[in-house]
Amino acid sequence: MEDILRPIYQERASNEDTLSILLIERRKEESPITENLDAVLFIIVREANDPLFIKHYEYINQKASLYVATAEQVHEWLLYGTNRRIVDWVLNGKVIFDRNEYVDQLRQRLLDFPQQERVEKTAIEFAKLIRRYIEGKDFYESKHYLDAFNHIIHALHHLARLSVIENGFHPEVTVWSQVRKIEPEIYKLYEELVYSTEELPKRLELLFLASEFLVNQRTEIGSKHFLEVLSEKEEAWTFDEILNHPKLRPYVIDVGVLLEFLVGKGVVRVEKIPTKGKNIYHRHYRILKN
Template identity: 60%
Template sequence: MEDLVRPIYQERASHRNTLGILMIEKKLNNSAIADTFDLVLFVIVKDAEQPVFIKHYVSNEQKAALYVVDEKKLNEWILLGSNRKVIDWVLNGKVLFDRNEYVHALRKRLLEFPQEIRQLKMGIEFAKLIRRYTDGKVFFETKQLLDAYNHIVHALHHLARLAVIEQGFYPEVTVWNQVKQIDPQIYKLYEELIESEETLDKRLELLFLASEFLIHSRIASGTAHLLKVLGEKKEAWTIGEITEHPDLKVYSIDIVIMLEYLVERNVLLIEEVPTKGQGIYHRYYVVKKN
């Protein structure tokens, strides 16, 4: 199959814009890694009109996919975890072309996983975790059990990824294999949710209680990035200033519910500033001093 796609990657390698080309072949025990294709060519470019360009090929009943991704989109995927296959592709793909050792340096950066990037990724996962957990609990309390189940499953996935990042690793596509080794307690919760013979109502009740403890125990790691930004820049923040801050935009809308969670836990304090309207106050967020 590599012989068949050789003209494709040789043509791409001739472009000055191309930074690196990797080849990912389907694994016998995990075809999902290659998106069910027999082979994936992953081309990283400096910039492009389309952040992501995809082509599909077929030859002798074998399928191949070409992904051309610009550097900005690749870094976004890595930071936000919005395309987790890419981590596997970059770390484990066969390097076919590497301009000025770009791929080598990228792999080194991923493996070193700098503390500032790790904190940010933990913050993003923590915010998503709080969103899913909070919404799921509301559904549970209003007896919308299937919706509650859906949210707690997603919450556990975010908790699992947070636990993996805490230990200095990037969450893989098969994140539960990682968590089984890294944090058996979270893995056991997931098992109990999907395998227990208890009624759904009872399973959810136990899961929400156990999850609340595990979430609370990760407040420090999950909020380190947010509190660092808020604590260093100024004393009190409006919600608009927080959501528009360039270092915090990656949290997206999840940051709103994360802030409320931290207020309830007395990690953030509320400062009321009078408006022109009688009895109406602006709500400012302040990091509690230790």
């Protein structure tokens, strides 16, 4: 496949904005990693009009896709976890072209997983975990058991990803094979939910109890990044100020539910500011110092 795609990537390699070119080939019959195509040509560039450009090719009976992404877009994928195949592509793709050892440095960064990136990624996963857990519990209490099941499965997935991150690794597509070795307790919960012969309501009841303990156990590390942001000033924050803080952009959609969770845990204090309306107050938020 590399020979077939050579005219395409040679043209790209001559462009000064091209940082790296990786080739990812199909490893088995059904291959989500390559979107069931025979190969993916993944090109990372400094800048482009669009952060992502995709093109499909066909040669006789073989199919391939061309992905052109900016370095900034790749960084966002790796940080936010919104395109989990990228970790696999970067770590396992065949390097066709590499300007100034860009891919080598990117791979090393993935393996090193710098502490601040871990803190940010932990915050993203924890915020998603809280939303799924709370919404799932609400469905369970309303006796919407299949919806509750869906949410607790997602909550366990975020819990698994958190565990992988805590241990210094990037969560990959095969996160359950990772967490089975790292934290068997979480894997066991997943097995009990999926394979248990108990009635679904009973399974969910036990899972929510166990999950609540694991969520509480991770509150300190999961909220670290969020609380660091709130510590940036002495004054109380309005919700709009929190919502629009650039450092919280990666998980802004879950900030509201995370904030109320931390208020409920006594980690963040609500300050009531009078309005012109009788008995109506603005809610401002301040981190409780130890």
